[in-house]
Amino acid sequence: MKRILLFGASGFLGRAVVAAFSGSADVVCASRGARDEPGWIRHDLEQDSAAQLASVVRQVHPDAVVNCTGRLDGTTAELVSANVLATARLLDAVSTSDARLVTLGSAGEYGAVPVGHPVAEDAPTEPVAAYGVTKLAATRLVQSAVDGGVDAVSLRVFNPIGAGxxxxxxxxRAASRIREARNSGQDFIELGPLDAYRDFVDVRDVASAIAAAALATEVKEPVLNVGSGSAVRTRDAVALLAEIAGFSGSVREVGAAQARSGAVNWIAADVSRAKLALGWSPRYSLADSIRLIWHEG
Known part of the structure; x- marks a missing residue:
């Protein structure tokens, strides 16, 4: 059984990845808030030193290292530290080992894409905000390391959704506000603009792609898209959530879109390369995912 060193094991994605490896790998979980129990190691990729990270990798001696940490928001410096420097440290740490590194990129690396055409890995990358810029920088570090002989892959994850x-x-945010409205008797919630179309992919599907990338005998592609392959209008996804929650109030769209997503009106993933490279395909429907958001949130 292969050994996996998983960073960010206690987070939204990390918890799903632990479940995806169940029975197929020995997972050592690393987190800044590690549990005081066997199989957990405390390590902070942002704050701890390169020497400490190298020591962790030597101690665990993994077949693959998976990084589920990172930041969606924050200052530019915080985004660089969490998304770029952490990846650089991991590449350095695995470069002298036999471990494969699996990192998580983002759909935000592409920026605006032509409407109606699922985006493939070789499409132009023109991120529109600091988050996407930092994710693209990390992916390019991975690509450069692969060219230099390091065993690594960046999975460009689109919009993961699911329980927790x-x-x-x-x-x-919509689920949280529906709960607040129900508790207070309010007959409406407020969200930002919901016109954009997004590729919502179940977190369990993301986790299964990560597990496939970590356990594969060989991964020939340094960058692979992980999405559902379909674009859904965000307004329709929120309406489905309200229906599943039994919320009949109105959804008011106020304010401006977030900078990191407002310039991208439509996006969906072309996942054909991931199917070929990993034998992976998404399994869960949007309704499956949204039911878990509400019932196990």
Whole structure:
């Protein structure tokens, strides 16, 4: 059984990845808030030193290292530290080992794309905000390392959704506000603009792609899209959430879109390369995912 060193194991994505590896790999979980139990190691990729990270990799001696940490928001310096420098440290740490590094990129690396055409990995990358810029920088570090002989892959994850998703995401925020409205008797909620079309992919599908990338005998592609392959209008996804929650109030769209997403009106992933490289395909429907957001949020 292969050994996996998983960073960010206690987060939204990390928890799903632990479940995806169940029975197929020995997972050592690393987190800044590690549990005091076997199988957990405390390590902070942003704050701890390169020497400490190298020591962790030597101690665990993994077949693959998976990084589920990172930032969606924050100052530019915080985004660089969490998304770029952490990736650089991991590449340095695995470069002298036999471990494969699996990192998570983002749909935000592409920026605006032609409407109606799912975007493939070789499409132009023109991110529109600091988040996408930092994710693209990390992916390019991975590509450069692969060219230099390091075993690594960046999975460009689109919009992961599912149980326990953070309130900083639109569907997480919508679920939180519906709960607040129900508790207070309010007959409306307020969200930002919901015109954009997004590729919402179940977190369990993301986790299964990560597991496939970590456990594959060989991964020939340094960058792979992970999405559902379909674009859904955000307004329709929120309406489905309200229906599943039994909320009949109105959804008011106020304010401006977030900078990191407002310039992108439509996006969907072309996942054909991931199917070929990993034998992976998304399994869960949007309704499956949204039911879990509401019932297990």
């Amino acid at each position: 998703m953070p309130s900083g995401t639109v569907l997480g």
